Amino acid sequence: MKINVKRLDHVQLCIPPGAEEQARDFYGRVLGLAEIEKPAPLRANGGLWFEIADIQLHIGVERDQSKSKRHPAFEVENVAAVRSYLEQNGVRTKDEIALAGMERFSLFDPFDNRIEFFERTAD
Numbered sequence: 501m502k503i504n505v506k507r508l509d510h511v512q513l514c515i516p517p518g519a520e521e522q523a524r525d526f527y528g529r530v531l532g533l534a535e536i537e538k539p540a541p542l543r544a545n546g547g548l549w550f551e552i553a554d555i556q557l558h559i560g561v562e563r564d565q566s567k568s569k570r571h572p573a574f575e576v577e578n579v580a581a582v583r584s585y586l587e588q589n590g591v592r593t594k595d596e597i598a599l600a601g602m603e604r605f606s607l608f609d610p611f612d613n614r615i616e617f618f619e620r621t622a623d
Contacts, residue, residue: 508555511572513613514562520548523559526610530589533557571606571614579603579619 515523527533533550546561552574576582583593583605592608596616604618 510549510556510558512558512560513572513609513611513615514560514565515547515611515613516565517546517561517563519561519611520546520559522610524548527557527559530586530591565611567612569614571616573604573616573618576617576619579605579617582617583607 524535527548527550528535533552536549536551536556538547538549547559549559550557557572580603586607587593594606594608594614596604596606601621602618603621604616606614606616608614
């Protein structure tokens with residue numbers, strides 16, 4: 501059977517218990533994402549949800565977090581200006597290995613989740 505995937509619906513990142521307000525500030529104020537309401541049956545689990553482009557970003561609560569290469573990547577406009585804005589707001593960023601036709605970097609949220617932003621170039 502061939503599975504016909506229609507689109508990516510959501511990405512989930514994790515935060516430690518009790519860190520929802522810090523996550524709300526980072527994702528809502530700094531990144532400018534719109535918070536959306538979690539379904540009532542899931543609210544007791546903590547965390548919060550946001551919209552980013554045409555998908556959802558779910559911020560879940562998890563006690564034991566460890567370093568990982570896991571990350572979402574989002575295509576943005578004017579990646580250099582985005583990076584400058586983030587750095588001016590104290591967000592830690594990291595250069596990524598250069599790839600043809602792409603300018604990219606990673607940022608780290610206050611919980612050390614890595615998120616890649618990139619812009620396609622003419623190369």
